[in-house]
Amino acid sequence: MDVVTKTMKADGPLGLYRGMSAPLAGVTPIFAVNFWAYGLGKRIIAGQRGHGDPNKLSLVDIGFAGAFSALPTTAIMAPGERIKCIMQT
Numbered sequence: 001m002d003v004v005t006k007t008m009k010a011d012g013p014l015g016l017y018r019g020m021s022a023p024l025a026g027v028t029p030i031f032a033v034n035f036w037a038y039g040l041g042k043r044i045i046a047g048q049r050g051h052g053d054p055n056k057l058s059l060v061d062i063g064f065a066g067a068f069s070a071l072p073t074t075a076i077m078a079p080g081e082r083i084k085c086i087m088q089t
Contacts, residue, residue, distance in 0.1 A: 033072050
């Protein structure tokens, strides 16, 4: 509570949100790629199953689509996380 009260006195309510623009700007493309890759994974698996309908997948198939979505998401996230870790140490 001490930090909150000092921040509110020094910077007002907006001071609680200082530094949030960069994470919010970074999260948007990450989630966009994640959802795109998940949909693509569902379509690929549905095509492999022969029925072509991504809405009729089993729980295991949906799990594979989720795992597939991690590949491009990690490719986007990893460089930024690496830089962040180096800067923190």
